[in-house]
Amino acid sequence: MQLKPINQQVVAIVGASSGIGRETALKFAKRGAKVMVAARSESGLQSLVEEIQRFGGEATYVIADVSEFEQVKAIADKTVAQYGRLDTWVHLAATGVLSPFEKITPEEFQRVVDVNLMGQVYGAMVALPHLKKEGRGALIHISSMQGRRSLPLQSPYCAAKHGLEGFLETLRVELQHEKLPISVTSILPATINTPYYNKVRTKLGVKPTGIPPYYQPSVVADAILYTAEHPTRDFIVGDVGRILDVLQRISPQLVDSILAVIGIPGQHTNEPKSEEGPNNLFTPTISEYDRVEGDYSHLAIPTLSDWLEMNPPLKWGAVAVAGLAIAALLGVWRLGSDV
Template sequence: MQLKPINQQVVAIVGASSGIGRETAIRFAKKGAKVVVSARSQPGLESLISEIKSFGGDGISVIADVADFGQVKAIADRAVEQYGRLDTWVHLSATGVIAPFDEITPEEFKRVIDVNLTGQAYGAMAALPHLKREGRGALIHVSSMEGRRSLPLQSPYSASKHGIEGFLDSLRLELIHEGIPISVTNVLPATINTPYYNKIRTKIGVKPTGVPPYYQPGLVADAILYVAENPTRDFIVGDAGKILDFLHRISPQLTDTILLLIGFQAQHTNEIKSEDAPDNVFEPIPNGNYDKVRGDFDRLAIPSVTDWIDKNPPVKYGAIALGLAALAIGTTVLGGAALLSAMAAETSKITK
């Protein structure tokens, strides 16, 4: 499957007013893509388009709530109206409620699912007819490592992210079966330093935080731009995310034990915040507050080595091959030693 170079793409970025989406839109535009950015925050979109145009980029904005299919469809239709086609759809919109499950209302739970899961499905529904007409393209859905391993105090968010993985696995198989060359990628970031934790609703009495370590939004944006040109099934962003995925596959009980030790307190800051504070669950936060790329946890952010390896397949598969070879050699040596020991023992019995 061959995808267009980024400088030849028309890209829709949904959830672009802040965080990963904002950084991704800027990087696409700087590489020459025509971008259509969308979110609920008009001030955030206006400042983003202004920034894109300041360096000569080409972009337009569409205000939309992803829980409404008509509004999501309007994003794709506007892209085609303005630029004649759509090549890549990047979907990032998300919200959340940090609280014990029995303190979350039915309305809150449903809203998180509507935005985080149903909104992702609406995005694919809106984009697919245009991508099929072009004969190729990319659906890039930004999920979370919570799609692989749930965290306490985040039941609706974790449920929605698990749902994204199931939805994309099904859709991907259907497209392959039909022989349609559309790449479907699930990007699963670890904890990222975005304003997400400033925006969401909290019922734990304090401003919430993710479970460290943090990674900067640019790391995820780099992954998104990579998969926009290189068809990729899944891309876990952040070393910690890959470690968590590995541990959970080996022993869910071990992961439970680790999260019981750190998963609750690690989501609390020392900053008092009531559940009545402004949040973005049902409406955007007024005045464009927090419409920026980074959150408040720069000091906790670290680099990630494995992301570079994942973007360089020869290195990645070379390392895997070396590891398998070393395992095979080690097994052969140990097996040979055991065989020689057994033969020596038998010889000793015969000569006695």
């Protein structure tokens, strides 16, 4: 499967007013792609398009709530009307409620599922006909490591992300069966330093935080751009995410025990915030959060495994070296045991 170079692509980015989406739009535009950006925050979209246009990039925006199918369809329709086609669809829009399950209302749980799962389903529904017409393309859906391993205090978010993983597996196989050259990618970030934790509704009595360490939004944006050119099934972002994935496969009970100790206190800060504080669960948030990074840059660390994943020859070289080193150590151990 061959995807177009980024500088020849038309890209729709859903959930682009802040965080990973905003950084991704900037990177696509700097690489020469034509970009349609969408979100609920008009002020965030306006400032993003203006920033792109200042460095000579090409971008347009459309306001949309992804829980409404017709509004998601309008993103795809406007992209094709503006630029003539659609090559890559990147879906990031998300919201959440950090709270013990028993304190979450049915309306709050439903809203998170509507945005985080059904919004992604609607995105694939409206993008696929255009990608099929173009004859190739990429669907890039931003999931989460919480789609592989759930955390306490985030039951609706985790339920939606697990549902997204199931949906993408079905869709991917159906497209393979039809022999359609459309790449379906799930991006699974670890904890990322975006304004998400400023925006979500909290019933913890304090401003929430992800469980450190954090990674910067740019590493997720780099993974998205990579998969827009290189068909990829799954891409875990962050070394810690890959470690968690391995632990979850080996012993879910062990991860249960670890999270029972650190999972709940690890998502609390000391900064008071009431349930009525600004949040984006049902409405757009105030414009001060229309930025790329959140408040936890001091907790962000670099990642090595992402770079290796985007450089396969080096990745397999590293695997080979590690294999030889293990073989050599085993040889030495056996030689010593025979003496």
